[in-house]
Amino acid sequence: MPQQVLYFDELWVGQEFMTGARIISMEDVEAFARLSGDLNPVHLDEEYAKSSAFGRRVAHGALTVAAVSGLLSPLLAESTLAAYGIDRLRFRRPVYPGESLRVVMRVAALEPIDDHSGMLKLHCRALKDNNEAALVGLFSVILKRKRTLP
16 A cells, blocks of 8 residues: 655644554665675674674664665655755664664654745654664655645
C-alpha cells in the first residue's frame, strides 16, 4: 500500500507520523564502513568491540542517520526540493547489528518560503525494538506545496 506523500501546505504543527521499520544488519555496517572509510574496529572487529563501552559491535552513528533518511524517504522524496540540515542531533543509544529502527516524527515548525515551497522542521526520534530512542534530531527540509499560491 503506498504511503502518503507530505506536502508543505497539507501539514500542521503538532502533526505526527510513523514510518515502517528496517533492520540494521551486519552487512549494512560493513558496507557503510567501506563506503565511508570509517573502519573503526568498534564497528567491524567483534573481539575489539567486546572490550569497548558498547560490549559488542555497534552501527556507525552516520549509518543510523542514513537509515533515518531512508525511512523518511517514502513520505518526503516526491515533495522534497532540498534537505536543509539537522539541528540538535543526538545519539541516545547505540544501534547493534540485528536491531530494527522506525522513526516517529512530529511537525515542529512550518515556515513559508514562497508561493511554491516552505521549510518543514520535523522532530524525529529513531526508535529501537524496545521503544528506546537511538537518535533524536530536528530535520529540516524544503518541501513543495501541493497547490501553488495565487
